[in-house]
Amino acid sequence: MLDVRKLRLLQELKVRGTVTGVAEALSYSPSSVSQQLSALEKESGVTLLAKAGRRVQLTAQAEILVRHTAEILDLLDRAEAELTASLTTVAGVVRVAVFQSAAHAILPHALSTLAAEYPELRVEVTEREPEQGLFEVSARDFDLVIAEQYPGSTRGLRADLDRVELATDAIHLASSADPDARVATESLAGAASLPWVMEPQGTAARTWAVQLCRAAGFEPDVRYETADLIAHIRLIRSGNAVGILPDLVWAGDAPSVRLIDLPGSPRRTVFTSARRSSAERPGVVACRDALARAVPS
DSSP states (O other): OOOOHHHHHHHHHHHHHSHHHHHHHHOOOOHHHHHHHHHHHHHSSSSSSSEEETEEEEEEHHHHHHHHHHHHHHHHHHHHHHHHHTTOOOEEOOOOOOOEEHHTTTTTHHHHHHHHTTTTTEEEEEEHHHHHHHHHTTTSSSSSSEEEETTTTTOOOTBBBBOOEEEEEEEEEEEOOOOHHHSSSSSSGGGTTSSEEEEOOSSSHHHHHHHHHHTTTTTEEEEOEEEEEEEHHHHHHTSBBBBEEEEGTTTTOOOOOEEETTTTTOOEEEEEEEEETTTOOOHHHHHHHHHHHHHHH
């Protein structure tokens, strides 16, 4: 009989792409992963891995096993969800990935609610960019991700994940409120020659902001690049840059910079995703309920 633990390693290799990636994700040594995969080849009686330069690739037979392993792991997820749902208390661990502004605005109140209502539930939170968080929920590193989607953009669909909308969030151009500030503007067009602060290249926020500027007829002069939105606020407030800020970053407090409406009054969508096979786990359901109640009105 095939060993589910070894099958999991093969499935992880499909997801992560390298033996080193599997080892890092599961806290094994690369040699241990290789030995277990070699043992699985002997158990199955077929070749599962083929050399491809410095890497290995899955054979057609390995792909068959990976497909069935995913079904087995989903079945185990559903069994665990049904088992925990039969209990009278919500307990266990829920691992949550979250992007920064949602961590500021939504998480503290949600965690307080969960601590009060479900004291036996342990919630572990890690900051992740949305795309990475979605991947890692699919890869079973997390149970739930809070992610975002900007207007007019799409994300690759993951059939194993669900999607529940949490909030829509207005997006504004932000400028210093100081009338004597060195860098300030009253409109998007007026920011064409000003220094900008933006999130790192490759992020959805950066891509959307650059496209917005180009649609207005200019290429933004991005002098400051950071994923830390608190740093964005301070650079803008001090009159060193202009930028794009979502309303969630204020966490219900009064803005400390001047917010300027953008064309079309754009809003991003904030949503949660979990694996479909584990979405009914009581801990995941409880987290989603607390997050929904924590969204600033």
